[in-house]
Each structure stands twice: as C-alpha cells, then as structure tokens.
Amino acid sequence: MSQRTCLSVILAAGEGTRMKSALPKVLHQIAGLPMVAHVVRAAEAAGASSQALVIGYGADEMRKAAAKFAPKAETFVQEKRLGTAHAVLAAREAISRGYDDVLVMFGDTPLIDADALMAARFRLAEGAAVVVIGFRPPNPTGYGRLIEKGGKLTAIREEKDCSAEERKIGFCNAGMMAVAGAHALKLLDAVGNKNAKGEYYLTDIVEIARAQGLDVVATEASFESALGINNRIDLAQAEAVWQARRRHEAMLSGVTLIAPETVYFSHDTEIGADTIVEPNVWFGPGVKIAGGAKIHAFSHIEGATIASNCDVGPFARLRPGADLKQKSKVGNFCEVKQAVIEEGAKVNHLTYIGDARVGARANIGAGTITCNYDGYSKFFTDIGEGAFIGSNSSLVAPITIGSGGYIASGSVITESVPDQALAFGRARQKTIPGKGKELRERLASAAAAKKKAAGADH
Ligand code: UD1
Ligand code: MG
Numbered sequence: 052m053s054q055r056t057c058l059s060v061i062l063a064a065g066e067g068t069r070m071k072s073a074l075p076k077v078l079h080q081i082a083g084l085p086m087v088a089h090v091v092r093a094a095e096a097a098g099a100s101s102q103a104l105v106i107g108y109g110a111d112e113m114r115k116a117a118a119k120f121a122p123k124a125e126t127f128v129q130e131k132r133l134g135t136a137h138a139v140l141a142a143r144e145a146i147s148r149g150y151d152d153v154l155v156m157f158g159d160t161p162l163i164d165a166d167a168l169m170a171a172r173f174r175l176a177e178g179a180a181v182v183v184i185g186f187r188p189p190n191p192t193g194y195g196r197l198i199e200k201g202g203k204l205t206a207i208r209e210e211k212d213c214s215a216e217e218r219k220i221g222f223c224n225a226g227m228m229a230v231a232g233a234h235a236l237k238l239l240d241a242v243g244n245k246n247a248k249g250e251y252y253l254t255d256i257v258e259i260a261r262a263q264g265l266d267v268v269a270t271e272a273s274f275e276s277a278l279g280i281n282n283r284i285d286l287a288q289a290e291a292v293w294q295a296r297r298r299h300e301a302m303l304s305g306v307t308l309i310a311p312e313t314v315y316f317s318h319d320t321e322i323g324a325d326t327i328v329e330p331n332v333w334f335g336p337g338v339k340i341a342g343g344a345k346i347h348a349f350s351h352i353e354g355a356t357i358a359s360n361c362d363v364g365p366f367a368r369l370r371p372g373a374d375l376k377q378k379s380k381v382g383n384f385c386e387v388k389q390a391v392i393e394e395g396a397k398v399n400h401l402t403y404i405g406d407a408r409v410g411a412r413a414n415i416g417a418g419t420i421t422c423n424y425d426g427y428s429k430f431f432t433d434i435g436e437g438a439f440i441g442s443n444s445s446l447v448a449p450i451t452i453g454s455g456g457y458i459a460s461g462s463v464i465t466e467s468v469p470d471q472a473l474a475f476g477r478a479r480q481k482t483i484p485g486k487g488k489e490l491r492e493r494l495a496s497a498a499a500a501k502k503k504a505a506g507a508d509h
Contacts, residue, residue, distance in 0.1 A: 055151035055176060057101070058232070059094035062138045063087050063158030064107030064129040069282040075109035077158035078116055079286055081293050083336045084318035086161035086280060088120035089293075097168035099154055103142035105129050134250030135226075136242040143236065150232040151175070155253065157226050159280045162292055167272035171229035180265035181238070181256055182229040183207065186277035187221045194223035195254055197269050204269045205261060207254040211247070222269070224254060225277035234265060305342075329365070337371065355387075358394075376411075390421075393436070407432040410454060416442035423448045435470065444476075 067076020077087035091102055102124035106113040110128055117124055129141040139146075139155055146153055152175050154168055163184075171182040183204055185197045195207040196217055207224050208217055230238065238256040246252065260267050275292045278285065297320075298311040305324030308314050313330045316322075320334045323342030332346050335353030340346070344357050347364030354371025357363065362380040372389030375381060379392040382399035390404045393411040398404055400417035406429050407421045419440050421432040432446050435454030440446070445463045452458065453470030462476035 057099040057152040058150040059099035059154040066108040082318040087158035089161035091121045096165035103145040135253035136251040180231045181267045184227040185269040186225045196220040197222045204267045410436035413438040418443040
C-alpha cells in the first residue's frame with residue numbers, strides 16, 4: 052500500500068455559526084493547534100502526501116493560517132456552499148492529477164486518527180471503490196445511517212428518510228470517506244441536488260457507485276475519533292479527548308504523571324522518559340524536555356528547553372527562550388524568559404531572569420531581578436560561571452558579572468563586575484548602641500500623653 056499515491060481533500064469552507072466567533076470554526080485550537088491542522092496531520096500520518104484544503108468563509112484568514120500549519124497544501128475556494136460533494140469538486144484540479152486514493156475529510160473533525168484512515172485506504176487497496184468511515188455514537192439521532200447487506204454498504208440514509216427499522220441502526224456516517232482516485236470525479240459529477248435541502252450530497256456517491264457495480268464498504272472508527280465540532284462545548288470535549296490520549300502516550304513512553312488529568316500538553320510537547328510531572332502543570336507550545344527532569348506542581352511552561360535532570364518549580368514560570376541546561380534548577384515563584392541557565396546553576400526563589408545568561412553553577416539568591424527593560428529597549432545580563440548573587444539584588448542591564456563574582460545582598464548593580472570581584476551596591480549600615488531602647492521610651496510616652504489629653508476632653 053505504501054506505493055499507492057494519496058490525496059486528502061479537507062472540507063473547511065463552513066463558517067461555524069454556532070461557535071459565535073469572529074474566527075472561522077476550523078481555526079479554533081485544540082492543544083494550541085488549529086483543529087484543521089490536526090486533520091492535516093492525521094492525513095499525512097495516513098500517507099496522504101498531497102493535501103487540498105477547500106476553503107470559503109474567511110478565505111484570506113484561512114490561507115494565512117494554512118501557510119503556517121500546512122505550507123504544502125493547495126487551497127481551493129468554494130465560492131458558494133452547495134453541499135459536501137460540491138465542496139470536494141472545488142478541488143477538481145487536484146483530484147484530476149490522478150491519485151490512487153482520495154481521502155475526503157472534514158476540517159471540523161479533528162480527532163480522526165491515522166489508523167482509521169489507513170484502515171479505509173487498505174480497503175481501497177483491496178479493490179473497493181468507495182469506503183465510508185462509520186462510527187457508533189451513543190445517540191445516533193441526526194446522523195446518516197449506514198445500510199449494509201452481506202458486508203457491503205448499500206446506502207447512507209439520512210435520519211429523516213429512514214424507515215422505523217432503519218432508524219434502529221446504530222452504525223452511522225462519520226462523514227469521511229476514502230474514494231478510489233480512478234472513479235472519484237466520475238462519481239462526484241454524477242451527484243445531483245434533488246433533495247429537500249437542494250444540496251449536492253457526498254453521501255450520494257454510495258448508491259451511484261453501487262449502481263455502476265462498484266464495490267462499496269464501510270469501516271468503523273471509534274466514537275471519539277469521529278467527534279465533530281459545532282460549538283465550544285464540543286471544542287472542550289475534543290480538547291479533553293486529545294489531552295487524555297496524549298497523557299496516555301506520555302505515560303506509556305516512560306513519563307510519570309502523578310495526577311494525569313491535571314497536566315495539559317501542547318500539540319508539540321516533547322518530553323523524555325523518567326521525567327516526573329507533579330499535579331497541575333501546563334505546557335504551552337514549543338516545550339522540549341529531556342529525560343529525568345522533575346517538574347513540580349503548578350508550573351507554567353512555554354517555549355522552553357529543559358535538559359536532563361533539571362528541577363523546575365513548584366510554581367515556576369518558564370517563558371519562550373528559557374533554556375535550562377543539565378541539572379539546573381528554577382524554583383518557586385521564579386520567572387525565566389529568553390535566558391540560558393547553564394549546567395548546575397540555581398535560580399531557586401522569587402526571581403526574574405530575562406534576556407540573560409546564568410553561568411554554570413552560579414547561585415542566584417532569592418528576589419534577584421535582572422532589570423532588562425528601560426521602557427523602550429531590552430538589554431542583556433551576563434552572569435559568569437560560579438557567580439554568587441546575594442538575595443534581593445537588582446542587576447541593571449546591560450551588565451556583566453564576571454565568573455566567580457560575588458554580589459552582596461540587597462545591591463543595585465549598575466556597573467559590570469570583574470571576575471572574582473566582590474561588589475556592594477547599597478547604603479552602609481549604621482548601628483547605634485542603646486538607641487533602640489531610648490527611641491521606644493520616647494514613642495511610648497508621647498502616645499500616653501496623647502491618650503490622656505483625649506480623655507480630658509470628655
Ligand atoms: C454530514 C454527512 C452526514 C454525517 C455527518 C457527520 C453529508 C451530505 N452528510 O452531514 O451523513 O452523518 O456529516 O457529521 O455529507 N462543507 C463545505 N462546503 C459545503 C458543505 C459543507 O466545505 O458546501 C464542509 C463543512 O464546513 C463541514 C463539512 O463539510 O466541515 C460537513 O458539512 P456539514 O454541513 O456539517 O454536514 P452534515 O450535515 O453534518
Ligand atoms: Mg456537521
């Protein structure tokens with residue numbers, strides 16, 4: 052089958068009014084990726100080397116988005132939405148190039164998995180002309196029923212046209228199909244619009260193919276993988292299914308999730324074996340974690356690279372460009388942005404490190420701030436290997452702290468510090484013996500006098 056060429060035609064012309072959104076429905080995201088991009092990925096994974104995206108509503112926005120998530124896909128505009136068969140024909144030019152297999156998919160059915168598509172393509176390879184992907188929803192009301200006879204599909208009957216007996220069928224049309232490329236255009240061109248809605252229904256190709264003596268069958272996909280998105284409740288349900296799948300994958304690949312249902316992954320999260328993730332952790336896009344890391348509870352991580360055996364959190368915020376090298380540590384209430392934390396360095400408490408490098412084995416004290424922004428531009432802070440930054444220090448960038456440099460607690464450092472130097476940047480302490488007691492007595496007698504005066508007024 053691997054030699055068979057395959058085109059996927061992804062229907063995404065609809066507006067999706069029930070989303071109540073300015074954004075075209077299929078651009079709403081699941082795990083940080085537009086739902087239609089999930090469809091493209093599934094098609095690719097099932098061997099579709101060419102992609103045709105049928106767009107209509109919000110065409111400019113769709114084109115712009117597609118350039119990012121599917122740069123190789125061709126877009127075709129369906130000017131008027133006259134039905135699913137009409138939509139597929141918008142990609143006539145691509146189909147007519149002649150592929151062995153044509154996969155018709157819906158942009159709003161993002162959880163379809165490659166296995167279900169492969170199973171359908173397999174039936175084409177065996178000689179079927181049309182393979183319909185069916186599923187068994189808990190409640191079949193509203194779906195087209197798949198009418199089978201002797202292992203063959205004879206028709207797809209829409210709910211309203213079903214007899215009482217047919218309505219009892221639980222096997223329904225998920226909407227997606229695999230069609231033999233050699234027959235696709237001929238079948239699609241034969242579809243008419245003489246039905247209640249006056250639309251060109253893709254589902255009609257089942258009976259058309261049968262009438263031509265072609266082989267038509269149905270395969271079955273799981274209910275979850277056929278989940279269609281119409282509103283934001285469906286969107287949340289799809290997100291939940293996606294997350295559940297990803298958590299399973301992560302655990303099976305050697306990642307410990309102590310409370311899996313509280314950990315959220317992105318479509319592109321990479322996480323190595325023997326990483327332990329505590330409860331309530333969120334991974335935004337662009338996170339790569341090597342093995343053996345510990346991600347403590349309530350950490351929020353996005354665009355960060357975390358090398359092996361790092362320790363992050365609890366309550367850490369890693370923003371884009373955070374690059375933690377081996378065995379480094381970013382602890383509670385620390386934020387790191389666009390900064391390299393070199394091997395074994397520690398940023399343990401209540402600290403902001405932005406636009407910076409923290410050298411190997413340096414220790415950043417609690418409350419340290421890299422002052423990287425003057426309101427107009429960003430500046431870099433370079434902290435050398437083995438440096439020690441005392442607690443509650445402000446490092447005003449651009450600035451360099453040399454390797455082995457030592458910054459006294461509470462300093463505001465505005466000038467670079469050479470290697471191995473000690474720098475103070477704070478007022479000197481003054482201690483006056485006995486002055487504390489004297490002050491306390493003075494304040495107490497003043498307060499007593501005030502109270503007495505107030506009493507005399509009554
Ligand atoms: C379709 C199936 C139905 C199946 C159901 C599963 C047909 C005729 N019916 O019905 O049997 O049970 O899906 O969810 O196929 N689209 C276009 N251009 C058009 C029309 C549709 O791009 O002119 C796109 C839509 O944006 C959507 C997809 O095709 O992504 C499906 O269309 P929709 O109107 O939702 O079909 P259903 O009525 O749900
Ligand atoms: Mg629909």
